[in-house]
Amino acid sequence: MSALLELRGLEARYGPVQALRGISIEVPEGSVVAVLGANGAGKTTTLRAVSGTVRRSGEILLGGKPLRGGPEAAAKAGIAHVPEGRGTFTDLSVVENLRLGAYTRRDRSVKADVERMAEYFPWIRDRGDQRAGTLSGGEQQMLALARALMSRPRLLMLDEPSLGLAPLIVREIFRIVRELNEKEGLAVLVVEQDARIALNAAATAYVLEVGRVAVSGSSAELRDDEAVRRSYLGY
Amino acid sequence: MSRATLRTLLAFVALAVVMLVLPAFVNDFRAQQLAYVGIYLVALVGLNILTGYTGQISLGHGAFMAIGGYTSAILMVDHGVKDIVTIPIAIVVSGAVGVLFGLPAARLSGLYLALATFAIAVATPSVIKRFEGFTGGGSGINLFGTPELTASLTPVRIAGFELTFNNWLYYLAWVVALIGYVIGWLILRGRTGRAFRAVRDSETAAVSSGVDLTRTKVLAFGISAAYAGAAGSLFAIATTFVNPDAFPVALSIFLLVGVVVSGLGSLTGLIVGAVFIQFMPLWAQSISKSPGAPAVVYGVILILVVLALPGGASGLVSRLAQRLRHR
Amino acid sequence: MADFFQQIVSGLASGGIYGALALALVLIHRATGVINFAQGEMAMFSTYILWTLTTNHDFSYWPAFAVTLLVSFLGGIGIHQAVIRPVERGSQIRVVIVTIGLLLVLNGLATWIWTGEVRAVESPFGRRTLDVGGVAISVQDIGTIVVCLVTVAVLWAFFQFTKVGLALRAAAVNPAEARLVGVRVPWMLGLGWGLAAVLGAIAGMLTAPTNFLDPNMMQSVLIYAFAAAVLGGIDSPVGAVVGGLILGVGLNLLGTYVDFVSAELQLPAALLVILVVLLVRPAGLFGKPQVKKV
Numbered sequence: 001m002s003a004l005l006e007l008r009g010l011e012a013r014y015g016p017v018q019a020l021r022g023i024s025i026e027v028p029e030g031s032v033v034a035v036l037g038a039n040g041a042g043k044t045t046t047l048r049a050v051s052g053t054v055r056r057s058g059e060i061l062l063g064g065k066p067l068r069g070g071p072e073a074a075a076k077a078g079i080a081h082v083p084e085g086r087g088t089f090t091d092l093s094v095v096e097n098l099r100l101g102a103y104t105r106r107d108r109s110v111k112a113d114v115e116r117m118a119e120y121f122p123w124i125r126d127r128g129d130q131r132a133g134t135l136s137g138g139e140q141q142m143l144a145l146a147r148a149l150m151s152r153p154r155l156l157m158l159d160e161p162s163l164g165l166a167p168l169i170v171r172e173i174f175r176i177v178r179e180l181n182e183k184e185g186l187a188v189l190v191v192e193q194d195a196r197i198a199l200n201a202a203a204t205a206y207v208l209e210v211g212r213v214a215v216s217g218s219s220a221e222l223r224d225d226e227a228v229r230r231s232y233l234g235y
Numbered sequence: 236m237s238r239a240t241l242r243t244l245l246a247f248v249a250l251a252v253v254m255l256v257l258p259a260f261v262n263d264f265r266a267q268q269l270a271y272v273g274i275y276l277v278a279l280v281g282l283n284i285l286t287g288y289t290g291q292i293s294l295g296h297g298a299f300m301a302i303g304g305y306t307s308a309i310l311m312v313d314h315g316v317k318d319i320v321t322i323p324i325a326i327v328v329s330g331a332v333g334v335l336f337g338l339p340a341a342r343l344s345g346l347y348l349a350l351a352t353f354a355i356a357v358a359t360p361s362v363i364k365r366f367e368g369f370t371g372g373g374s375g376i377n378l379f380g381t382p383e384l385t386a387s388l389t390p391v392r393i394a395g396f397e398l399t400f401n402n403w404l405y406y407l408a409w410v411v412a413l414i415g416y417v418i419g420w421l422i423l424r425g426r427t428g429r430a431f432r433a434v435r436d437s438e439t440a441a442v443s444s445g446v447d448l449t450r451t452k453v454l455a456f457g458i459s460a461a462y463a464g465a466a467g468s469l470f471a472i473a474t475t476f477v478n479p480d481a482f483p484v485a486l487s488i489f490l491l492v493g494v495v496v497s498g499l500g501s502l503t504g505l506i507v508g509a510v511f512i513q514f515m516p517l518w519a520q521s522i523s524k525s526p527g528a529p530a531v532v533y534g535v536i537l538i539l540v541v542l543a544l545p546g547g548a549s550g551l552v553s554r555l556a557q558r559l560r561h562r
Numbered sequence: 563m564a565d566f567f568q569q570i571v572s573g574l575a576s577g578g579i580y581g582a583l584a585l586a587l588v589l590i591h592r593a594t595g596v597i598n599f600a601q602g603e604m605a606m607f608s609t610y611i612l613w614t615l616t617t618n619h620d621f622s623y624w625p626a627f628a629v630t631l632l633v634s635f636l637g638g639i640g641i642h643q644a645v646i647r648p649v650e651r652g653s654q655i656r657v658v659i660v661t662i663g664l665l666l667v668l669n670g671l672a673t674w675i676w677t678g679e680v681r682a683v684e685s686p687f688g689r690r691t692l693d694v695g696g697v698a699i700s701v702q703d704i705g706t707i708v709v710c711l712v713t714v715a716v717l718w719a720f721f722q723f724t725k726v727g728l729a730l731r732a733a734a735v736n737p738a739e740a741r742l743v744g745v746r747v748p749w750m751l752g753l754g755w756g757l758a759a760v761l762g763a764i765a766g767m768l769t770a771p772t773n774f775l776d777p778n779m780m781q782s783v784l785i786y787a788f789a790a791a792v793l794g795g796i797d798s799p800v801g802a803v804v805g806g807l808i809l810g811v812g813l814n815l816l817g818t819y820v821d822f823v824s825a826e827l828q829l830p831a832a833l834l835v836i837l838v839v840l841l842v843r844p845a846g847l848f849g850k851p852q853v854k855k856v
Contacts, residue, residue, distance in 0.1 A: 051742060053738070053741070053742075070741065071741040071742050071744075072741055072744050072745070072746050075741075075742060075743055075744030076744055081742050083738075083739065083742060087736070087738075087739040087742060088739075089732050089735065089736050089739060089740075090736075091731075091735050092728075092731065092732065096728055099725070099728060100728060100729070100732055100740075100743050100745075101743055103725070103729060103743045103744045103745055104743070104744035147743070151743070151744070286655070290655070292654075292655055292658055294599075294658075294662070339837065339841050342840075342841060343840055343841075345654040345655070345658075346596075346597045346654055346658065347840050347844070349597065349599075349654075349658045350597055350788055350792070350836065350840075351833075351836055351837055351840060353599060353785075353788075354785050354788060354789075354832070354833040354836050354837075355833060357781055357782065357784075357785050357829065357833075358785065358829045358830045358832075358833040361826050361827065361829045361830055362827075362830050364826055365826045365827050365830070484781065488662060488665070488666065491659070491662065492662075492666075495659055523674065525673060525674040525677075526673055526677075526678060527669070527670040527671060527672065527673025527674035527675075527678075527777070528670065528674060529670065530666045530667070530669050530670025530673065531666070531667050531670035531671055531674060532670075533663075533666045533670070534662075534663040534664065534665070534666030534667030534668075534669075534670060535663070535667055536663075537659060537660075537662065537663035537666065538645060538660055538663035538664070538667070541649060541656050541659050541660050541663070542645070542648055542649065542660070
């Protein structure tokens with residue numbers, strides 16, 4: 001199967017600071033890939049580089065074609081990026097957040113899709129007009145996920161979905177991600193601090209260290225390798 | 236004494252000597268124009284201390300000039316005070332008002348301060364007109380009929396030299412300007428100046444270094460208002476007339492233009508700013524006789540300076556100087 | 563009593579104008595964080611366009627009105643792209659100075675093109691008065707109130723129900739996240755300036771029949787608009803409109819019934835409102851208080 005997303009020798013910098021020093025990652029069609037590593041390893045930067053929010057060089061291929069430009073172009077190309085801290089529009093209502101998710105779409109079934117989101121997240125039905133800022137952390141994360149799905153993306157990028165959330169809610173979110181992947185064949189690139197739960201959901205994983213890929217392989221391999229777990233994954 | 240200080244001192248002395256001898260080489264009308272340059276320079280030094288060094292935007296300094304001007308006029312006409320004597324009084328009065336204004340103003344920041352001072356500038360003519368008994372209302376106060384008090388009708392004798400009105404005005408304005416320059420320079424290189432700059436660069440950092448924010452801002456307001464008052468007083472003496480329309484919004488705006496063009500936060504460029512304010516309307520007239528031309532030129536240059544030349548005139552000069560030094 | 567009612571109505575009319583211009587200020591401030599000191603001059607310039615179309619080009623009023631709105635819209639976008647975009651992320655001093663520069667350019671340009679001569683602008687509503695329960699209400703006032711209401715309603719609908727309106731709201735508060743969903747934020751901000759220019763044009767065109775058209779026509783209106791925006795909350799559209807109405811009625815009543823406050827002092831009264839609000843409750847009536855501790 002060809003790769004949906006290919007990063008080759010990706011570099012990125014914040015001003016004078018080099019955050020990524022040549023990363024190569026592959027996300028095959030319809031699979032879940034995890035990016036792990038300690039704080040400051042460059043995980044978030046990787047996602048930012050793909051969506052073009054940070055200065056980057058190197059190759060990015062989406063569906064075999066080079067991806068250029070900023071976040072607007074990435075969104076148009078079918079990449080949905082849920083950033084660190086969820087990125088919900090706190091002043092807008094739940095439904096308005098979802099409508100914004102569908103911004104790049106020109107078809108008419110947006111309203112139907114809001115219904116579809118309510119199937120995954122039933123509470124949306126009753127709380128559509130509630131201000132997003134008044135939702136709990138877990139609900140905001142789910143809203144962010146739902147908003148990303150509204151664009152019918154080819155690739156979903158999640159940045160630290162577990163951050164600041166109770167374990168029960170984190171498990172629920174990853175359950176939904178797995179369900180989306182299995183049912184709809186959605187490709188997912190997820191950045192996570194919590195290696196354990198990420199490896200449970202992902203098929204392959206890359207472990208970053210100081211801006212480079214230190215270890216990569218299937219989740220099973222990484223999980224079974226005690227040395228890798230101890231040195232890179234913290235458990 | 237450091238090299239930089241020595242250089243500044245020499246430049247200043249050179250300037251003083253040039254200004255002293257200049258009237259001998261220019262005609263009477265030109266002397267009057269240069270006198271106004273001096274007057275604007277006084278106001279600009281003050282405004283620069285507030286906006287360039289302390290980072291507080293004021294779009295209302297014309298109001299302080301009005302206070303100074305009216306103080307002088309009222310003292311001269313209603314109380315028979317000699318013109319030169321009114322200047323320090325005007326300085327004190329406007330300085331006091333500046334401090335009074337600075338107290339609440341210190342709590343406003345950036346855009347809100349600009350907004351509030353802008354509103355003051357627009358409202359000033361109306362306030363002047365309303366207090367007619369004091370200010371002579373719309374018709375203003377005429378200084379022309381008080382020969383003993385000003386030099387406007389009778390020539391002045393100083394040390395055996397007889398000066399025309401314009402020459403006398405020139406020397407008066409430039410003496411005040413040079414004194415003001417020196418005082419400004421002294422204030423800015425001391426601890427007060429450092430406190431000003433600290434407030435401009437980062438209020439949080441300033442506070443943690445022990446700078447009293449309110450006191451510093453109030454001081455900056457008071458000082459800049461005092462300078463504006465001096466300029467206003469000179470203005471009244473020069474034009475021999477004050478009325479509400481002598482201090483329109485445009486004046487406050489042009490003062491800001493002068494400070495920006497000269498390069499916020501630097502004393503050296505201020506002369507450029509003062510020259511700019513005085514002579515630009517004339518140069519604009521050569522482009523078009525329309526009364527709207529100066530405003531257009533002011534505005535365009537203002538925008539260009541912000542977009543392309545952040546350091547203003549003095550920034551340009553220091554960049555040129557750097558390039559020359561690296562030859 | 564009849565007099566009182568009359569004052570209320572004309573206060574609402576002026577208040578509507580202040581509110582419209584205040585709404586423009588709030589729109590720009592919410593979208594780009596800028597206080598646009600040139601808003602009044604932009605409105606004045608638009609009004610001159612209306613005047614030129616009706617006087618020199620034989621347009622009848624409402625078509626000229628529409629064309630003016632279109633030109634103002636495009637002009638607002640143009641100004642944002644050309645002059646504001648380079649500085650809107652920088653220091654506040656620079657941005658203020660740019661809008662001041664804009665003020666000067668527009669004022670000078672208007673004087674250059676049309677001279678400082680005071681012009682009369684016909685009101686589309688005529689100078690008649692209507693008898694409402696024994697009180698004489700000017701049709702001009704009623705027309706002004708109606709136009710302001712319609713404008714506010716249309717704008718509200720735009721923001722609430724259209725995709726672009728939603729995108730603009732998102733771009734104004736969360737530009738980074740808006741980009742991630744594909745919103746072209748710089749264009750949205752330009753759109754905000756375009757809409758603000760339209761609002762200003764409406765305010766100017768409604769002011770001209772009573773205040774007569776000259777390059778300095780909008781200077782005091784701008785101050786009243788500032789007062790209204792500050793009173794309502796500089797980031798609150800609702801506040802701008804409500805603030806405008808309160809200010810319009812309040813100043814009118816003050817000027818009529820309080821001897822000390824002659825018509826001359828209305829401007830300083832507005833100034834007082836600005837100062838008091840900024841010092842006592844900077845967030846205004848409808849704004850969210852921001853905590854800034856130093």
